[in-house]
Amino acid sequence: MGELLGVAVLGTGHMGADHVHRIGTTVGGARVVAVADPDVARAEAAVAGRAGVSVHRDAAAALAAPGVDAVLVASPEGAHEEALLAACARGLPVLCEKPLTPDSTSALRIVEAEARLGRRLIQVGFMRRYDTEYADLKSLLDSGRLGRPLLLHCRHRNVSSPPHFTSSMLISSSVSHEIDAARWLLGQEITAVTVVRPTPSADAPRGLLDPQLVIFETSGGAVVDVEIFVNSGCGYEVRCEAVCERGSAALGDAHTMVVRESGRAQEEVAQDYLVRFADAYDREVRAWVAAAREGRVTGPSAWDGYAAAAVAEAGVAALRTGVRTAVDMSERPALYAAGVPGAAPALPSR
Known part of the structure; x- marks a missing residue:
């Protein structure tokens, strides 16, 4: 491996282009050497002005490009499995944006493929683990200072949903972050899901069940409880409160700036997840690059990606039927059994 980690970025849409920019300007120790996107013009635009980057229409060609040491997968979820298996076959470390794959069956195939290799190559992009507020809450809960966690109250709001968004995607796409955060913060698996459906907001697109209240039971x-509201019209808001035996702790309320002037106070509300979690994304990619350069993978694992998919599927079933639904998960392979569910590294230094 050369002095800089050569990264192939697969997918140059909103998230992929942001990662290209991040690696080129914020994260040290790496450079983008190849990108792939069926929309070649979009790929070319994402790397405009960057020397030495090859542009490809398909992922396989990008993986085979000279100088590729690692892969960042930011393509649509339907393309993840093929890209992940190809990267594993080449022994390349991967940072894969969530979801790992579109469903638990294909996610389990990734877990089994990696287990056969006998070493981890894949990190899943659950970036909230790298947010300073979430990391502080995790440290506090792990310390035992507040006693056993009894409840997590979570709030997840977006300004508006994309045109293609469906009712099930509120769980499989949006609430997947709370699924991983809950497993990680509590060190427990989610065993059952119930979904309560209030009357949809008048501002929700026709037929979209928005908002929803998703309730998890843990091992x-x-x-x-997770309030998911993707057409709130206000901003991108993420909050979490842990209620424990001897106290509580909350995050999210103090994240934005409050301006006081002329007898009024105004709070800025982020309009986009790339704004709210910009620092977390920087820390996530920086940690992944540092580990990959040392031949390690330290962040959320393929097993975490599989677990999130299994819980999301139970949630979608509960949404459809209105019935509490148990989570069906396979036995955890030994490769992922060293620590508590969702064990993750300490935050990297800046």
Whole structure:
């Protein structure tokens, strides 16, 4: 491997282009050497002005490009499995944006393929683990200072949903972050899901069940409730409160700036996840690059991606039927059994 980690970025849409920019300007120790996107013009635009980057229409060609040491997958979820298996076959470390794959069956195939290799290559992009507020909450809960966590109250709001968004995607796409955060913060698996459906907002697109209240039960006896509201019209808001035996702790309320002038106070509300979690994305990619340069993978694993898919599927079933639904998960392979569910590294230094 050369002095800089050569990264192939697969997919140059909103997220992929942001990662191209991040690696080129914010994250040290790496450079983008190849990109792939069926929309070649979009790929070319994403790397405009960057020397030494080859542009490809398909992922296989980008993986085979000279100088590729690692892969960042930001393509649509339907293309993830093929790209991940190809990267594993080449022994390339991967940072894969969530979801790992579109469903638990294909996610399990990725887990099994990696387990056969006998070493981890894949990190899943659950970036909230790298957010300073979430990391502080995790440290506090792990310390035992507040006693056993009893409840997690979570709020996840977007300004508006994309045109293609469906009712099930509120869970499989948006709430997937809360699924991983809950498993990680509590060190417990989610065992059952219930979804409560209020009357949809008048501002929700026709036929979209928005908002929803998603309730998780965990293997340690905690209960997690998630308000997901993707057409709130206000901003991108993420909050989480842990209620424990001897106290509580909350994050998210103080994240934005409050301006006071002329007898009024105004709070800025982020309009986009790339704004709210910009620092977390920087920390995530920086940690991944540092580990990959040392031949390690330290962040959320393929097993975490599989677990999120399994819980999301139970949630979608609960949404459809209105019935509490148990989560069906396979046995965890030994490769992922070293720590608690969702074990993750300490935050990298800046």
